[in-house]
Amino acid sequence: MTELNRDEELRCIGCGAVIQTEDKDALGYTPASALNKGLETGELYCQRCFRLRHYNEIAPVSLTDDDFLRLLSHIREANALIVYVVDIFDFNGSIIPGLHRFVGKNPVLLVGNKEDLLPRSLRRSKLTDWLRQQANQAGIRPLMTTLVSAKKNHQVEELLATIEKYRQGRDVYVVGVTNVGKSTLINQIIKQRTGVEDLITTSRFPGTTLDKIEIPLDDGHELVDTPGIIHQEQMAHVLPAEDLRLVAPQKEIKPKTYQLDEQQTIFLGGIARFDYLKGPRAGLTAYFDNNLPLHRTKLANADAFYEKHLGGLLVPPHQNEIDQFPPLERFEFAITEKSDLVFEGLGWITVPAGLVVAGWAPKGVGVLVRRAMI
Known part of the structure; x- marks a missing residue:
């Protein structure tokens, strides 16, 4: 790369923030020593991007x-x-x-x-x-x-x-x-x-x-x-960094099909929940990250199951994260055509017509029904 010019406005080539060396907590901060090296090599990164690239650390940003x-x-x-x-x-x-x-x-x-x-x-x-x-x-x-x-x-x-x-x-x-x-x-x-x-x-x-x-x-x-x-309705905004690997797929997902009777529940780790409320026995297919553990139980036992196993059998969140994790909110839908019940930023369950179902997600995360993708 060509050497950078000190007289020009310097920007991080990783995120675009204006480079500055004064305020460690502000956007674009980089130590003076790193600035000099970046000017010589033409590869100028702010400290936030440097840590993200080399150590997978994320620092909060002040942009609204x-x-x-x-x-x-x-x-x-x-x-x-x-x-x-x-x-x-x-x-x-x-x-x-x-x-x-x-x-x-x-x-x-x-x-x-x-x-x-x-x-x-x-x-x-x-x-x-x-x-x-x-x-x-x-x-x-x-x-x-x-x-x-x-x-x-x-x-x-x-x-x-x-x-x-x-x-x-x-x-x-x-x-x-x-x-x-x-x-x-x-x-x-x-x-x-x-x-x-x-x-x-x-x-x-x-x-x-x-x-x-x-x-x-x-x-x-x-x-x-x-x-x-x-x-803000994306799941990535309510989970800590170490849990994102369980919800953000990195390779081809493997759908899981369940034969469910009404009054059954599937927990999506501890971060979401699917309830089959009313209808005939039906096949439903779940599309989520392969690492996300799914657990089936009876609807009548679901609340007690969640309270007992959250942070243990039902992860994420993990035990040390439960206090900061938002409560789950419930959304009910009557399905009139083959549809996907979507948990934004997490995945979806494909549901046949004629069922009444409910989806639970952390407060602030969207749950919706759309025309089936597959």
Whole structure:
């Protein structure tokens, strides 16, 4: 990399925050010694990103939701192609409410990331169609919908060709909520174009990119990674870092099918719960991280079972985290067509028509019903 210029505004190449050496608790802090080394090597990271990259430590940030939205407000005034990245495994948690308020009349390319997490038996053409229809229901009208796996580098080259086709000499803004894999995707793009690996800080923690990061394109325009909008209903916001590995899939999920009678319960670790309230014996399929332990019991015993086993048999949360864990809230649904009961940021259970069910999730985490994906 080329040496950085001290006279320019210095930004962390991992998260985009302005570098400063005065306040250890503020964004962009880096020790003076690290600043000097970064200026020499051209690889300048704030201390937060350095710790995240090398030690997987996450430090809290002081940016508010309004700060993030303010950083995105200039997109409306730009003449650009908007690449809107969603997490296929957490599509509903990926929705940006009022997306068109931020992007104005700029065209939107919808990119479903993490397609490698879904069963290979699911036809990708069917998944693309499902994704487009769900986006339409949310008021989003993309000019095209495509699938990628940024982590596995699947279809990234094809995405680049699509971006070139539709950007027509404009800048490109990559937008999405936290944790959908925007920065991982842009790292793949940078790697393919320059050979530089893992330039931008990535993690499973919310809010890793703190300010926009601009990557030059060949024609003088830029590809801009914007900060992820914080979606407070995601499960990642209520779990400690060590528990995220049990809810954030890193490889293809293996669905689990249960034959249930009414008045039965399935606990999703200790962080969520599914109740089958009323209906005939039915097969229900659960789509969650392979590491998340699922336990079936009778509905009549469920409350006592939860109280007795939370932090032990039912983890996460672990025993030392119970005091800080939010109480579970209940949402009841009458299912009229084959549907997914979704626990935002955790996964879903596919339920046939004609059943009455309930989903429980930590207070503040969304539970909803949608048209079945699979």
